[in-house]
């Protein structure tokens with residue numbers, strides 16, 4: 001008798017999707033760098049193209065020939081299989097060569113000219129720049145709603161015409177304002193156009209926030225951050241519970257040529273199994289540091305989900321987040337000079353953009369990650385001159401706390 005166990009995500013991520021017999025018995029997958037694949041027959045080649053172009057669907061259990069690495073390759077297929085268990089309720093994934101590639105492919109696939117996008121604000125600077133500089137000129141209308149304002153998001157969705165996509169970035173980079181994913185999905189489902197709901201889950205996913213379970217259609221990641229975790233590769237992932245949506249994204253990806261390359265797929269694959277371990281340790285470290293420094297006299301405001309004061313933000317946090325995560329945003333007294341002195345004074349955490357790696361990093365969002373935003377957009381989003389964003393790593397929290405405290409003391 002064969003026993004079938006339903007395994008938990010941390011087991012599935014180690015056991016699913018890899019057949020050693022396809023890599024000459026190697027316990028870990030090989031890297032397949034080929035740009036092109038030899039067909040088993042001309043008929044199989046024709047069949048593979050029919051399926052790749054969406055003209056036919058593979059029959060259950062059908063072995064479809066690979067074609068060309070811009071369309072897909074074995075390491076992408078493995079990674080797409082193995083990342084799925086990490087995202088609650090996901091069935092399918094598509095991998096891209098950066099987080100921006102993932103997000104822009106979502107827009108270009110689902111938002112034709114003349115359509116409307118509703119999005120929370122702030123967005124990561126690159127996403128906002130894509131909307132302003134590229135998507136709007138292509139004839140897509142972008143309507144911005146302040147993160148956390150559930151009533152305004154509801155109203156904007158209800159009033160939008162030809163609405164194709166609602167993009168929620170929560171917690172928002174860098175203000176950590178949270179938006180209610182379930183409420184956004186409810187409003188989108190009630191809209192006659194039935195727009196898709198996409199969540200940029202980079203800050204808390206996949207360990208601590210589960211948008212597909214809350215009604216979202218697509219979850220987007222900069223996998224450069226927590227999924228990869230070592231600040232040494234660029235990658236993006238989109239996951240869904242509807243294979244059709246991922247199929248459409250793969251179609252656009254094949255045209256744009258922004259699939260993740262085999263070596264990066266292989267590297268990211270090996271990192272997936274430690275995502276929950278790393279994120280848990282990083283979140284615990286951050287909670288210790290945030291709690292200890294919230295009342296430091298150099299700090300005007302310390303923003304950290306576990307310490308939210310606003311009842312509405314607390315409500316959203318309690319409803320949709322398992323743990324507070326590892327980003328701390330500090331508003332320092334003394335504006336930009338204080339922020340720059342703080343960054344110069346750190347000795348363990350380094351002054352760099354990006355986040356989610358095992359090493360702690362800190363930056364000044366107004367002049368770096370969000371410098372694409374206009375002054376009005378920055379002010380509206382509350383990205384102030386005195387704001388610094390700290391991404392907490394896995395170093396000893398005692399050492400990190402001493403480092404951050406000393407950099408704050410330098411401002412007194």
Ligand SMILES: Cc1ncc(COP(=O)(O)O)c(C=O)c1O
Nearest residue numbers: 098099100124173202222224235
């Ligand atoms: C929330 C968020 N989304 C998307 C991106 C873009 O990802 P990538 O740098 O991998 O293109 C970033 C990068 O910082 C981000 O913070």
